[in-house]
Amino acid sequence: xxxxxxxxxxxxxxxxxxxxxxxxxxxxxxxxxxxxxxxxxxxxxxxxxxxxxxxxxxxxxxxxxxxxxxxxxxxxxxxxxxxxxxxxxxxxxxxxxxxxxxxxxxxxxxxxxxxxxxxxxxxxxxxxxxxxxxxxxxxxxxxxxxxxxxxxxxxxxxxxxxxxxxxxxxxxx
Numbered sequence: 001x002x003x004x005x006x007x008x009x010x011x012x013x014x015x016x017x018x019x020x021x022x023x024x025x026x027x028x029x030x031x032x033x034x035x036x037x038x039x040x041x042x043x044x045x046x047x048x049x050x051x052x053x054x055x056x057x058x059x060x061x062x063x064x065x066x067x068x069x070x071x072x073x074x075x076x077x078x079x080x081x082x083x084x085x086x087x088x089x090x091x092x093x094x095x096x097x098x099x100x101x102x103x104x105x106x107x108x109x110x111x112x113x114x115x116x117x118x119x120x121x122x123x124x125x126x127x128x129x130x131x132x133x134x135x136x137x138x139x140x141x142x143x144x145x146x147x148x149x150x151x152x153x154x155x156x157x158x159x160x161x162x163x164x165x166x167x168x169x170x171x172x173x
Contacts, residue, residue, distance in 0.1 A: 040067065040107035046085075048093030048101050048118065056085045056103055060114075067107055069165070076145035077112055077164050081105075083138035084116035084160045092118030092158050111147075111165040119157040 042063040046052035060081055064074045085101060093099040105114040143149050146162040 042105040043103070045100050045102045047097045048089045048099040049095060049097045050089060052089060052101065053082060053085050056101075057082050060103065060105065063105065064112075067112075069110070069112070073112075073165055077114065077162075080142045080145040080162055080164070081114050081116065083141050084114075084162065087138050087160070088116050088118035088120075088158065092120030094120065111163060113161065113163050115159060115161045117157060117159045121153060121155075121158060 042060065044056060044059050046056055057078055061074070061078055064077060069077075081103065085103065088101040089095060093101060099119055102117045103114065104117075105112060142160070142162060146164055148163040150161040152159045152161070
């Protein structure tokens, strides 16, 4: 699948989420955030509501801009993390504003590791098994853009760990 095609599918998925989950600003809670630019660490905890998808994307974009990464790599990280946050909110937390979704990211040797955690249990679609009956393409996009992906499901919740830029770092770029 070309990256352009994957981006178009990701845009369609995001539009579908916005359409199927109308949100009013009056009921949303502010995010609790911790950003430490000196240590190249980003962390945010958000209410599991659809508006948090947009908030998390803006917060992460702001942090990524401070890292002087390639703009294409920033776009790939933002898309993949947004898809993981969407899954955590929709499937892991059932859009329940009393539940929380956390995002942690760090930079080491020009490689970014991002982790999205929720307290629910969603069943990941196996790699390459999306069907016409399954609307989601998020995990396909995540696996396309991240160099390495681990999904850990426990009784406490689901955690998806995405690593970006490892191939670039290994090549000395």
